[in-house]
Amino acid sequence: MHALIVEPSPTYQRILSRMLQSYDFQLSFVDSATAGFRALTQQRFQMICVAMYLPDLTGIDFCQHVRQRDSEVPIFIVTSETDPELLSSALTAGASDIIRKDDLPRLEESLHALIPLGPFRYNISGKALYLEDSLTVAKATDAKLKRLGLQMDHAFSIQQALQLLDNHMYELIMTDIVLQDNETGIEFIQQLRADHRFAQTPILAVTSLESVNRRIQALQSGANDYISKPVLDEELFARINNLISATRLVEQLTRERQRLLELATKDHLTGLYNRHFLTELAKRRFVDANRQRSALATLVLDVDHFKQINDQYGHQTGDRVLKRIASALQAQCSEDEYIARFGGEEFVVLLTGCTLNAASEKARQLCKTLQQLQPEGISTSVSIGVTCLSATQDEYFDEVFARADKALYQAKQQGRNQVVTLAP
Numbered sequence: 001m002h003a004l005i006v007e008p009s010p011t012y013q014r015i016l017s018r019m020l021q022s023y024d025f026q027l028s029f030v031d032s033a034t035a036g037f038r039a040l041t042q043q044r045f046q047m048i049c050v051a052m053y054l055p056d057l058t059g060i061d062f063c064q065h066v067r068q069r070d071s072e073v074p075i076f077i078v079t080s081e082t083d084p085e086l087l088s089s090a091l092t093a094g095a096s097d098i099i100r101k102d103d104l105p106r107l108e109e110s111l112h113a114l115i116p117l118g119p120f121r122y123n124i125s126g127k128a129l130y131l132e133d134s135l136t137v138a139k140a141t142d143a144k145l146k147r148l149g150l151q152m153d154h155a156f157s158i159q160q161a162l163q164l165l166d167n168h169m170y171e172l173i174m175t176d177i178v179l180q181d182n183e184t185g186i187e188f189i190q191q192l193r194a195d196h197r198f199a200q201t202p203i204l205a206v207t208s209l210e211s212v213n214r215r216i217q218a219l220q221s222g223a224n225d226y227i228s229k230p231v232l233d234e235e236l237f238a239r240i241n242n243l244i245s246a247t248r249l250v251e252q253l254t255r256e257r258q259r260l261l262e263l264a265t266k267d268h269l270t271g272l273y274n275r276h277f278l279t280e281l282a283k284r285r286f287v288d289a290n291r292q293r294s295a296l297a298t299l300v301l302d303v304d305h306f307k308q309i310n311d312q313y314g315h316q317t318g319d320r321v322l323k324r325i326a327s328a329l330q331a332q333c334s335e336d337e338y339i340a341r342f343g344g345e346e347f348v349v350l351l352t353g354c355t356l357n358a359a360s361e362k363a364r365q366l367c368k369t370l371q372q373l374q375p376e377g378i379s380t381s382v383s384i385g386v387t388c389l390s391a392t393q394d395e396y397f398d399e400v401f402a403r404a405d406k407a408l409y410q411a412k413q414q415g416r417n418q419v420v421t422l423a424p
């Protein structure tokens, strides 16, 4: 794209040049209206900036002359002038906007609003896949998408499209509906939507204007939007921009939700579940286990003499020891064995469907593993209290936890580095 700067001041020429360099403009500088008119006869410009006072004409006159030949090109008058009457006559003469010299960043805002195309208007990048059996249409679309900031891969058939999808990430999938060899875009959309990898990828169906049924079918099959042929550039760009922006927003919200969920359920130091999460989960598991009379065991595990580790090696080393113990615990437990850091150097493991004997055995293994661990080269051990839900009467987490805690206390009393099991 080309921009013409009609500005007699070399200083402002430099300022504007710096401002516009991040845009995809080739800049031409002239210092008079006459030179500006000459440039306009030699080259088509997509944007003009003109100063209010030129050696030969005013910016307003310049604007008026240009408008006689070109009603489209955005013209910005860049001036320190504040006289409202003069500014208003500049707009009447056809200026798209007036940019005060002490508020030049406004030029960027105006550019975003006025220039119909370009990466600064649509903040899009990445790749699109287009399933289209006509090479001519595909090539024309490729050129359009490039202007929008998207690279396009082209597939002639569903099979070819699926192969590309196996090997590349796409921000957008476009498909023609009527394809060669009795294939249809509808089938392609259905296949995409049946594959969880493409569940969130926006799909734009390209249909012929008259085929209302096909458009409906495309949407029902999972296309997010459609565009009718002959495709209007601005409509295509706006639809693609909407699809990609909406998808990015959903992705952003999903990430944010995940982050909030982590914050609410995980212990920040170890990444294990936190006390609140495990307590809430345990409440539900105990209700279920009572109802089904199924086994449910609880382990309470405490690092021995942890205060000494802190005192001797410092709090930060203490933290690393806790992290190391936490990851060793995680490595020893399956996904449905829930481990939480209950506070300080105390951990709780909830073992659903686990009998007292099995839980004791598990605790002994953990005790042994953690004794051998030597986190940060420091000899550590743990004491573990074990109990389980009564097989004959309803019990709730608080009661069972208190019994496991009592068992832990006994383990500490009996010399630490051991497991004590208390039956209900």
Ligand SMILES: Nc1nc2c(ncn2[C@@H]2O[C@H](COP(=O)(O)OP(=O)(O)OP(=O)(O)O)[C@@H](O)[C@H]2O)c(=O)[nH]1
Residues within 6 Å of the ligand: 269, 302, 303, 304, 305, 306, 307, 308, 310, 314, 315, 316, 317, 318, 319, 322, 343, 344, 345, 412, 416
């Ligand atoms: N580094 C570190 N230390 C912690 C953290 N939370 C609690 N502690 C420390 O853990 C220590 C627990 O000490 P105590 O409750 O006296 O227990 P202990 O020294 O492990 O002794 P026993 O449990 O009787 O074997 C205290 O010094 C706490 O400051 C933490 O997040 N990081």
